[in-house]
Amino acid sequence: MMEDIHIEGVHEAYFTPTVNFEASTGRCEISGESYLEETSKFYARLIDWLKRYIANVKGPLSFDFKLSYFNTSSSKCLVDILDVLKNYQNAGGEITVNWYYDDSEEELEEVEDFILETGLDINKIPME
């Protein structure tokens, strides 16, 4: 049985996003703010979890991104996650990706660019 990932978000000198990855349901959520001291290291753990889920559990994945702020370093890692999801989809995996964005043209453009960049279908949902 695979473990879950639960990380409580903090807004201190660095901003850690809140992360909830659930192995039994395949529901994954990253929310809050992302500005980290070791961005790649933080996201590598999440990507490793996803790869193990895909290899072992082989179940559906439903991904919610609800980030109110992420810096450019984080955006690279978010693209890495989307790449993993896209590869899984190409291999027949069942994927749903919802991106909640702050209701503005600029943020919408950013989601559209993630779609263009990764070729993944992402549902664009304005944040309340």
Added chain:
Amino acid sequence: MEKIDDKYDFSLYEYHNLLQQNILVSYKGPIDERIMNVIGDNIELVTNDGNDKAKSKIFKIFMELAQNVWLYSAESCNTASGRKIGMGTLVIGEFGDSYTFVTGNVVRNSDIEPVIEKCEIINSLDRDSLREYRREQRRLGGDKKNSGNIGLIQVALTAESPLDIELTPVSDDESFFSVAVKIKKSAE
């Protein structure tokens, strides 16, 4: 009042008056995550005339430009634990219907040329091409120099204005490099 030292003819009052003219925030010194945290969390308080969108834009721009000063300034100090912290200057001004955000720091002339070239490319592109450029650069992988470039692309896209750059020689090897952007108070 007698002066502390003959060499000390700096008037804080004049400096203060200079800053009174349209300047909301000014900082000179080391910039690391702690300083960024304090200034970043207070940006909202001083940009009262701007809408929420303008405030969030200034915050995003601040995070990228301050990070660049921290990482790339040629002037730096070291903490007790030996960590290098870049020094620089940061100003948020208010002019009519927009804010101006400026950061500046000393750079080695040998390092700055590619950055100037990047800024010129950024300023020559329309919005769609700039978005394409950001996608390309994001794909190039993560060395430090490159992440600074994405930061500048992000700043131009967020500000919806060109990067107003200035390079002033300070010695044979070094110059003062500044980046200014304008953000409309009624940003959409």
